[in-house]
Amino acid sequence: MxxxxxxxxxxxxxxxxxxxxxxxxxxxxxxxxxxxxxxxxxxxxxxxxxxxxxxxxxxxxRLKERGEPPAPPEDATVDVFITTYNEPIELVMRTARAAQAISYPHTTWILDDGNRDDLRAVAEAEGIGVINRSGDWTPDRPRHAKAGNLNNALLATEGEFLLILDADQVPKPEILDRTLGWFRDDQMALVQTPQWFENVPDDDPLGSQAPLFYGPIQQGKDGWNAAFFCGSNAVIRREALMMLGVTRYAGEVEIGVHRALRTAKRVLARARKELGPDDETARRALDLVGYEIGRARREIARGIALADVTYRFQRRMDDVRRTLVDADLQALQADLAEIAAMEQQADAQGGTGLATIDETTLEHMASRDWSPLGAVETVSALVSAVDVDRGEEAQPVMPLATISVTEDMATCMRLHGLGWRTAYHDEVLAHGLAPEDLPTMLTQRLRWAQGTMQVLFRENPLAQRRLRWSQRLMYFAxxxxxxxxxxxxxxxxxxxxxxxxxxxxxxxxxxxxxxxxxxxxxxxxxxxxxxxxxxxxxxxxxxxxxxxxxxxxxxxxxxxxxxxxxxxxxxxxxxxxxxxxxxxxxxxxxxxxxxxxxxxxxxxxxxxxxxxxxxxxxxxxxxxxxxxxxxxxxxxxxxxxxxxxxxxxxxxxxxx
Structure with missing residues (x-):
């Protein structure tokens, strides 16, 4: 010590x-x-x-000063992601050219969420790749801002490691040489470096440099294996992100299925109350649905693959629906036969069809349950509830967290929950641009604080069982x-x-x-x-x-x-x-x-x-x-x- x-x-x-x-x-x-x-x-x-x-x-x-990093691996593949939306093209290209000049072998990508043809033309003319959102990101689906931009690019690239840079963060040539060495630890998911701003005077009137956070605080969190991802100037292992995305997808779907199956029992109870004494077919169908709900829950508890459970459940629900439809058709045929018989009776009596039928008979037909509609709707709702395709999202797998307007903290906390490690490398390896007036600074600080509070309300670290208590307290602090x-x-x-x-x-x-x-x-x-x-x-x-x-x-x-x-x-x-x-x-x-x-x-x-x-x-x-x-x-x-x-x-x- x-x-x-x-x-x-x-x-x-x-x-x-x-x-x-x-x-x-x-x-x-x-x-x-x-x-x-x-x-x-x-x-x-x-x-x-x-x-x-x-x-x-x-x-x-447990303040941790890491010192000199190990030598970087010789054959790692790296994608450099530069995220942008509407920043000036020259500003983006300044960062992209610096990224292209990074000494360690890599591929540079501009992730243009503004989908600008003029930026693409300039970038591709200099040999820099541009990635826009895929066609799956339709207007009726949430875009998730920067997190969605990064998630889209993850599925379009293949590098083992990702260097993430904001559009104004100009990297030094040695940034990968100074950070990749920490990934010789196979459990290292992320290495964060400071954010330092070149357009800030020495007296820093807007408080942009944050020397206490990008220094002792991050070093202290690093000592507890809780160093934060800060959204830029960080290198991330792709394997860790993809594992996180798949795990979160599976976990969220399983939670959704459990919730749907629990709710289904209450829905069935209400549906049974709506049935009349003569609706025996619908009652048997609902009893069968109840049995299948119980069987699905037992199969999940035994560890059977969720996709297999939900697939079989949906097929059984199709059988139930066919049974109900067949019953409806039989009832309809019987009704048509009854109507035809009444018409024949009326003709034999010299009448004019339905116009001469007794009013009591018509009232009985009007009040009859022609179809166990409540049961059919209940079954349809159950089928929809256990649908696992996540059609409302452009991508079912979202490695970068989308629960907050700032994707970094929640993503890092989830990585720690899976047992991955992170590191804080206390060396300025990129120069950025800070806000240059009060309105812009307040916009930035409000967004940071809002994102942090969203994570607190949605995934309170004190309640995250997979985190060690020290990590829970570091996030909560x-x-x-x-x-x-x-x-x-x-x-x-x-x-x-x-x-x-x-x-x-x-x-x-x-x-x-x-x-x-x-x-x-x-x-x-x-x-x-x-x-x-x-x-x-x-x-x-x-x-x-x-x-x-x-x-x-x-x-x-x-x-x-x-x-x-x-x-x-x-x-x-x-x-x-x-x-x-x-x-x-x-x-x-x-x-x-x-x-x-x-x-x-x-x-x-x-x-x-x-x-x-x-x-x-x-x-x-x-x-x-x-x-x-x-x-x-x-x-x-x-x-x-x-x-x-x-x-x-x-x-x-x-x-x-």
Whole structure:
């Protein structure tokens, strides 16, 4: 164990002990119950922050620095996928030309979801392949955005490994030489490298570089075999993806069949109630269906191939339907014979056919069940329920996850669930383009957060039995962090309420409070400093609080999409700088209101302290809290005014 890792573990233990001690004391002894409406939310928010701190500490506990990779295999086949939809052709071709220049033997493909003839012409003229969606992706079937684009290309190519690049991620020539060596481990499914952006100034006003995530956090997750797939700059083993696709297909179909067969018993019970006492044929047919349902469930439990079970079940249902149809024909023939006899009787009596038949006889015929329609419809519904062709999808097998607007996290979590390993190679091997204005950045962050929340709601990692508990917690830690928007509301409200109207959410700001809180805060920040090892982390801390409206919107919109079937309001991140239209203040109106409220509370608090309505300790502490919050939110002003990266021409000239 290195000295750095030993130091990190010591600080993690101290942070955990001090944090648990503080929060337990807060719950047991210091909640100001007379102001419960702010006191309880505050202690809940502090508990949230403690859990966040504990998850971060656990991540850092096994921080893994891999060092030099093994030599790459000599004969591996590689497909380089460049995903694009509507990005400028020159931007896409810049990445494609760099991909073509990768030193390790490979084939370069542009996956053009925009189906542009002009891009195809330019690419093929330079010997670069272009893949569009196959004809199976008809307009009435979901396209699944980037995940669908990649899934389509997987079935059109054959390389053992895939290097996935976004349209703006320009790879270095050595990217495959530096990553393929990790796949000498036969269980290695994915190697992720950092995303680094060349159009970001040193002060990074939009917080694009994420040096803490693309560094210690990914290294920590790597130590628990939970390094994430981040959508680009990653190499993936095709075998792992295809195994995942087939396994998921089989699993989802089996779940669907089990669900259909369970539902079928209730459907049959309702259908039997609708039958009359004379519907003996339909009753026997439904009894036969019930028997076949039980037999299908027993066959599945014995491990018989699902396709064989459903095929035999469907054939038996065809026999049942023929039986019902034959019964209907016999009943119809009997009715026709009865009608003919009545007509003959009427003619013999000198009448005019049906017009002279007794009204009671006609009423009896009208009310008769001409066909056991309910039973027929039930049988048809059962046949459809166990249909396994997945005709609503363009491809029955979907290796890349389609349950989220971001395909990466869910796909990687599923790979880990199958027992595959992943690695994080901490070396910048591609240069990308980051958002260059606030609207574009907010679009990007919202999409990331929405995708993460969709995965949480649909496949909560804590409930994934195939994952080890450490892996479940590593995935959950990232999802948990996006709930910070709700805690931020409380952290904003508490000092404002005290300074403005004197509402105290704790029993008192006495020695017990400071003795427990201050050491925890100091040690917690010390952990960030040691873990970062010189990497800037302040910008990330600012945006984790300053983007609270984005995180809340991501949670509510994803919840509405998953549980209420509402459309998800999201957009793909633009890759070009928009025309200058001035600061987009309307996009950060909640933050501006929060800053105004903080500043106003500080002024009111000073007046209240001056006239003796606030204690020195309470006023000082909450004023410092307000100043800290304003320092956090100050980045929003800079972000709104930021108009894009202006490169240093002299520096670029020296670099060339």
């Amino acid at each position: 290195s000295r750095r890792l030993l130091l990190i573990r010591v600080i993690v233990v101290l942070t955990a002990v001090l944090g648990v001690n503080y929060v337990l004391w807060r719950w047991l002894f210091s909640v100001h119950w007379s102001a419960w409406w702010i006191a309880v939310p505050l202690v809940v928010a502090e508990t949230y922050s403690l859990i966040d701190s504990l998850l971060f500490g656990m991540t850092m506990w 990232t999802m948990w962090s996006y709930l910070s928007g709700f805690a931020a509301l409380v952290y904003l409200a508490a000092p404002i309420l005290y300074l403005a109207v004197g509402v105290l959410p704790v029993q008192a700001y006495g020695p017990d409070f400071f003795i427990r809180l201050v050491p925890f805060l100091i040690v917690n920040q010390l952990l960030f400093v040691v873990v970062a090892a010189g990497r800037p982390t302040w910008r990330g801390q600012q945006y984790s609080l300053a983007l609270f409206p984005t995180w809340i919107k991501a949670f509510t919109s994803a919840f509405g999409n998953v549980f209420l079937r509402r459309d998800l309001d999201f957009a793909v991140t633009p890759k070009t700088r928009p025309a200058s239209t001035g600061p987009a203040w309307h996009l950060v109106r909640p933050q501006l209101w929060a800053m105004g409220a903080l500043a106003g509370a500080a002024v009111i608090g000073a007046v209240r302290y001056a006239v003796g309505q606030a204690t020195l300790v309470g006023w000082s502490l909450n004023t410092l809290w307000v100043i800290f919050d304003l320092a956090i939110f100050s980045i929003i002003i800079r972000a709104a005014r930021y108009r894009g990266f202006e490169p240093d021409l002299e520096e670029d000239h020296d670099r060339l």
